[in-house]
Amino acid sequence: MSEKERLNTLTLLSKNEKNYFDSPEDAALEVFDNLYVGRDYKITFNCPEFTALCPVTGQPDFGKITITYIADEKCVESKSLKMYLFAFRNHNSFHEEVVNRILEDIVAVCDPREITVYGEFMPRGGISLDIEASHKKNS
């Protein structure tokens, strides 16, 4: 069916129907084989559309997450990463937890040679936070 027919005739999602996970635990990060495992090359995911909830106020926080890593045997699949980051949407978390957790979840699933996760959050009360966490394999 063409998109046009779908728009005109299809029941659109009801006003509160969402297509993302409730929590990061539910959104499994997926991996695929690193075809260039003989080389150390850097992959960066730029994710400027990050949002979660503040544990103190219960109100939304927004930020930009940048993930740079050197894969070992496995690479992170980017559509699963997108779904994983969406899953913070209704999840209460401090900025320090968001960044460290993303780091740990990616290390757990693909065991990279090196990884840095950098979060830059929007200001509240005139102050904004950036958090940067790194991990490197013991060689």
Next chain:
Amino acid sequence: MSEKERLNTLTLLSKNEKNYFDSPEDAALEVFDNLYVGRDYKITFNCPEFTALCPVTGQPDFGKITITYIADEKCVESKSLKMYLFAFRNHNSFHEEVVNRILEDIVAVCDPREITVYGEFMPRGGISLDIEASHKKNS
């Protein structure tokens, strides 16, 4: 109680506890008296942290909303505007609907002399949309 005690001893909000409305219908915009009603002066709200859900995919969309208006007897109270915009978070809406709706809701609550609502949304599939809607009182 000081913030410190609260953090250490208070039960933090549970992992999915939110403090915003489910839908814009629930989040009443509030007004106060315009103290300078004798003058036409422009007020702009810059709201770069806007997010709603796409009605087709059910996945998050992000954008920047800019509201410029000349008040008549009533001005929009900004904390209620913040809560109102938060209420789109789990609400499915096309960009055209978001912008036109915000315009209509503000006109309904404070009947301004003039108003423009401008939404600039993040790209999907290589294309990004901007929507701009205006309203002017018949004088």
Next chain:
Amino acid sequence: MSEKERLNTLTLLSKNEKNYFDSPEDAALEVFDNLYVGRDYKITFNCPEFTALCPVTGQPDFGKITITYIADEKCVESKSLKMYLFAFRNHNSFHEEVVNRILEDIVAVCDPREITVYGEFMPRGGISLDIEASHKKNS
């Protein structure tokens, strides 16, 4: 099937398998009903990833297309616009033709109140071209 299984087991598209139309004539622009037809509001599509072929050299040209219009009864559906713009990929066209043609094709399919199409193309031989074409309904 989850994305992971698909990646690991699915036959990937062969090295030259494309999912776009050969020519703009084949890629029908689609429309939907303008829900705010009582109001003149501006819609802008920002399309920075445009490419076609030069009719003289047969080599790729690149540019940014910006379409701003005020809809009448019909709005352009953005996924069909994406497919329509992809269809210039292997199509030879001068910059002047690209811009004027996009204008005429959109006017033909949705008869807007006003429309401007603006193309900004990458330099060749030290010179770059911008083309801007507009159309307004006779009221």
Next chain:
Amino acid sequence: MSEKERLNTLTLLSKNEKNYFDSPEDAALEVFDNLYVGRDYKITFNCPEFTALCPVTGQPDFGKITITYIADEKCVESKSLKMYLFAFRNHNSFHEEVVNRILEDIVAVCDPREITVYGEFMPRGGISLDIEASHKKNS
């Protein structure tokens, strides 16, 4: 014949006539002698007009490729590099493959002392990728 006569009288390329290669295998990179082989000097090619097809969707992807290298006996000839990069146009490739492959193809043809290839790709689904791969000769 002057350009003018050609434009007015010459049969222009038909609407789908292209002047680039179907695949990178067909577009041989060419080299010339490094006249300054006694010195380590850096050459950077900035290639902001890169496009290939996504292996999953078959739809175009766009990016900017930056190649920095220190030549040994041979330098890459830039017109052949232009034709080589054009040859990805209808070729399905993941971003990781594009960058690593360009690196390997250049190393194969001119055996540089050092080389880095850096690709920055346009966002899809709110996330954009950058890939950076390097190679250094064993001295």
Next chain:
Amino acid sequence: MSEKERLNTLTLLSKNEKNYFDSPEDAALEVFDNLYVGRDYKITFNCPEFTALCPVTGQPDFGKITITYIADEKCVESKSLKMYLFAFRNHNSFHEEVVNRILEDIVAVCDPREITVYGEFMPRGGISLDIEASHKKNS
């Protein structure tokens, strides 16, 4: 006495000694004769270091004030304007009041042909306000 001696020997201001007015009412704006009264010329004061207190929270707000005017017989003296703006430092005022008040105070003291006061305030809760008020003499 030279600055050096003063620094070494002079009793510095005690830790809370200020040299500005407590309130705008106390800080008289001063004027001088417009030497070019035969011409309409524009004067702009750019004041990026503005701060007052929020009437709701009692906490500081910050902003940038831009004043553009065409003088009639009198021009505003800039040192007195500096002192006048400092006087908002411990004064509680909404942004709408700050901008309209500055406009009215300058009109009162120098009766300009035209004046616009533009305030751009730092975000609170993810939203920032700009206020623009103008006045023109009846000619």
Next chain:
Amino acid sequence: MSEKERLNTLTLLSKNEKNYFDSPEDAALEVFDNLYVGRDYKITFNCPEFTALCPVTGQPDFGKITITYIADEKCVESKSLKMYLFAFRNHNSFHEEVVNRILEDIVAVCDPREITVYGEFMPRGGISLDIEASHKKNS
């Protein structure tokens, strides 16, 4: 009580009522447990709304303070940091003192592994100052 009722009926703060401390000594910095104490990760506070008084003139100075640190057992709580920085508002201090003092106060309260405090102040007399101070634990 809703915000609306409060605005209309509540006695607003009187014109000089402030909600911040008179001096940094009064505004205790607060800490909480570092949940990721096993890792060295960087936290940056960006504080662009800093103001204090000049000890020579008694007039306001403005600047941007950036604090980057690697926590040990304790992290600085950001709301207390906000109140602490507000407390310089009516406090006379040279730029060198502001930066070194903030460094020492944070070291005293949370004993970080590393910390840098960077202040960039607005120009006076055509010259602006930046001050950068660091501290690292003896390991």
Next chain:
Amino acid sequence: MSEKERLNTLTLLSKNEKNYFDSPEDAALEVFDNLYVGRDYKITFNCPEFTALCPVTGQPDFGKITITYIADEKCVESKSLKMYLFAFRNHNSFHEEVVNRILEDIVAVCDPREITVYGEFMPRGGISLDIEASHKKNS
């Protein structure tokens, strides 16, 4: 013959062999039929690599020329425009003459409905010049 063979075997141009005209009079601007003559659409040529000689010092001057016009029956062919602009390379001309002359030469060859030529030249002695000249057909 492939480019490679040409580079290796072909006699390169001798050290002072040029491929451009000595003077603008020698470089004829060429035109082609405007296919969209029923519409007023704007064409802009951005030419940032302009250079001529200063009539006073005989030394090079550099600038950026921007030509915006609405064609009538004829459009300017861009390769001939490139050659025409190259022809100022060893030609002595004041900035005012360059801009007005380009305007007149284009008007003479294609009689546009409207045209503006804008030149922005690099500073000499701390001062830089911009020149803007326009022409509109009598309708």
Next chain:
Amino acid sequence: MSEKERLNTLTLLSKNEKNYFDSPEDAALEVFDNLYVGRDYKITFNCPEFTALCPVTGQPDFGKITITYIADEKCVESKSLKMYLFAFRNHNSFHEEVVNRILEDIVAVCDPREITVYGEFMPRGGISLDIEASHKKNS
């Protein structure tokens, strides 16, 4: 004599030897015939290196002067303009006077059809001034 010999053998200017005028009255602006007097075209002089002395403190002020005009029979010669602007170096003048005076001096010497002089001065005490004055011939 070549520059080299001059540098090595020539007596350099003594440490306070200047080559500019003491006052604007001494530095005559010079004109030449407008070769395009039949057309209204705009000439802009961008002069970012302007400095004079403050009449209150006797200390230097700095600014950027932009002069845009449409010449009638005469154009301003730019080297004489350079010398004229240098002549403010040791001259005490308020910003309002600088801008209006430059306007009047240029009008006096070349009687242009239109002219605007725009001065943007560096901040003092946290506030910076811009002044814009215009003149148009009575037609």
Next chain:
Amino acid sequence: MSEKERLNTLTLLSKNEKNYFDSPEDAALEVFDNLYVGRDYKITFNCPEFTALCPVTGQPDFGKITITYIADEKCVESKSLKMYLFAFRNHNSFHEEVVNRILEDIVAVCDPREITVYGEFMPRGGISLDIEASHKKNS
């Protein structure tokens, strides 16, 4: 006396009355005790309003001077630095001399642990110069 009275009644400085020194030798740099002598912290003076005379032409040169240093027992007092830099106004000096001299004069007066002086000068004849000189104490 208030500023207003002074402006209206006080004899303003005559048209060439200056309040700065004729030569850097006359403008003594002043110092004060470094209160944080136990720590190495960096102080940067940003001085964008620097001007001197060219020894060849006798005409003004302009530049931006940036001084970064780590003090030992003494810090440079910034008002004296301002007066010292003003003193180059009518002093003929090559850019290399300006930068090296400022370095040497500051080292002479406060014997810092480290210092870098960086000058960026405005272009003349299409070329601009930057000079960077450093000094470090023998430890």
Next chain:
Amino acid sequence: MSEKERLNTLTLLSKNEKNYFDSPEDAALEVFDNLYVGRDYKITFNCPEFTALCPVTGQPDFGKITITYIADEKCVESKSLKMYLFAFRNHNSFHEEVVNRILEDIVAVCDPREITVYGEFMPRGGISLDIEASHKKNS
């Protein structure tokens, strides 16, 4: 003779009269004694107005040349450098040759301690080149 008389009465240079050298061999770089030979300090020439001819097409190429060096006994005199760079105007040279040659010519004339020459050239065919070459004295 004053500039005015010269302009009105002097025969201007004929339309193709140039005041620069035909080739870099003809334009001798000149040096003067380094007055600060006891110190290693960096001098940078920023030369954004560079142009030469392409050896393949005979058409102009444009670029920005940046030369940073630490002088030994001799410094490069900047007016001779300006004339030397002008001398590439009608000289055919590849970008790699331009940069390496400038490096070698400066080393030959002043034997610096260190030098880097960096050329950034304008795009042709969608690709632009940067070349960076360095030299350091054997110590």
